[in-house]
Amino acid sequence: MSDQRGSQLSKEEKDSRFEAELLPIIDSLYNFAFRLTLDEDDANDLVQETYLKAYRFFEYFEQGTNAKAWLFRILKNSFINDFRKKSKQPAKVDYSEVESYYNTEGNDNDAEIASTSDMRSQSVQELIGDEVASALNSLPVDFRTVIILCDLEGFTYEEMAKILDIPIGTVRSRLHRARNFLKEKLENYAKTMGYNNDEE
Amino acid sequence: MKSTATHLNQVSKKQWATPDCEKIVSLLDMIVDGEATHEDKNYFFTHVETCKECFSEHEKHQRLKEVLKDSIQRKAVPSRLLTSIKSVIHATA
Numbered sequence: 431m432s433d434q435r436g437s438q439l440s441k442e443e444k445d446s447r448f449e450a451e452l453l454p455i456i457d458s459l460y461n462f463a464f465r466l467t468l469d470e471d472d473a474n475d476l477v478q479e480t481y482l483k484a485y486r487f488f489e490y491f492e493q494g495t496n497a498k499a500w501l502f503r504i505l506k507n508s509f510i511n512d513f514r515k516k517s518k519q520p521a522k523v524d525y526s527e528v529e530s531y532y533n534t535e536g537n538d539n540d541a542e543i544a545s546t547s548d549m550r551s552q553s554v555q556e557l558i559g560d561e562v563a564s565a566l567n568s569l570p571v572d573f574r575t576v577i578i579l580c581d582l583e584g585f586t587y588e589e590m591a592k593i594l595d596i597p598i599g600t601v602r603s604r605l606h607r608a609r610n611f612l613k614e615k616l617e618n619y620a621k622t623m624g625y626n627n628d629e630e
Numbered sequence: 631m632k633s634t635a636t637h638l639n640q641v642s643k644k645q646w647a648t649p650d651c652e653k654i655v656s657l658l659d660m661i662v663d664g665e666a667t668h669e670d671k672n673y674f675f676t677h678v679e680t681c682k683e684c685f686s687e688h689e690k691h692q693r694l695k696e697v698l699k700d701s702i703q704r705k706a707v708p709s710r711l712l713t714s715i716k717s718v719i720h721a722t723a
Contacts, residue, residue, distance in 0.1 A: 445719060453712070460707045474711055481715045485722060559701040566702065580663060581698040587665050605659050613694050 448488055452481070455498050458583055459505060465578045466509050468567060479512070480505040496589065503593045506575070557623070565615045573608035580605060650677055654684045658691045 439447065459480060463473035483504050484491070491500055566574060579585045579593065591598045657674050660666040666674065678685050 441723075448719065449716070453715070456707050456712060456715075457704070460711070461704050464705050465702075470705070470708075473705075474708060477707075477711060478715055478718070482718060482722075485719050558697070559703060562697055562701040563703070566698070577698065581695050582702060587660075587663070602659055605663075606656075609659065609691060609694055612698075613690055616694070616697070617690075 444488060447493075448485060451491075451493070451497050452484055452501060455501050456481075458498060459501055462502060462578060462583065463505060463509075465566070465574065465582070466506075466571065476505060476509060479508050483508065498583075499585065499589045499593055502579070502583075502585075503595075506593055561619050562612075562616065565612050565619075568615075569608055569611065573604055573611070576601060576604045577608050577612070651681060651684055654678065654681070655687060658688060661688065662691050662695050 456477065460473055460477050463476040463480075464470065467473050467476060480501060484501055487504075491497070566577060569577070575594065576590060579590045580587075585593065587598050587601050590601045594601065654674060654677050657666060657670055660670065661674050674688075678688055
């Protein structure tokens, strides 16, 4: 086992180690960036920036440790510290959707049913997918982030706490609140679509 | 106008039948995420066997996790992104 640090490697060795260990994570990283920024170009820029930072600090990365968590942490910090400030669409939290959802609850079900009735021909799976994505996107970014890390990327609570720099208790409470919000939102959607799984 | 954070708090504050149910609800996330201790798991599943409401909450929590995983489409990484990262790195001293 080699314990050569990045700083002691030749440029070729460093590049080849970097590519072998960190580039395979690009798919997860790009999806994380897209779910944070909700924009393909922004996700592209954020991932590129993350890899450049990772390259610059590669000597601090210990071989054999969790490369995915390390990159996710860099990306999340870039998003918070640099990217959100200069992004053309900053936090992109759809507060109006969250507000109107609560304010009109129960009042516009008829309208929703009318507007969804002509979409029956679309596949149910596709509709559910769209609805789930839109519910997820309507969450404030801190809450959206824990759902992405936990449910889409499969990180443990401990890994999430390290990536986000918050205590495990905060990870848990954010997850709990985010899930309750999503459950309620999707249950209401299921009712308007006429399939309520609670009535068993 | 209420903030989103307030809404997120409110949806969590549901009234439960017993203090046991409240504890079960606080364990839900750790159970579905595979983070609960052996002891918590025993406590949880013993309660859920006899409490309809908690059984249903567990099902909903579990289903939400599966729906999220299955329905959120993954984006394909643009091929130019990988090429561009490699070329910038190779050019960096």
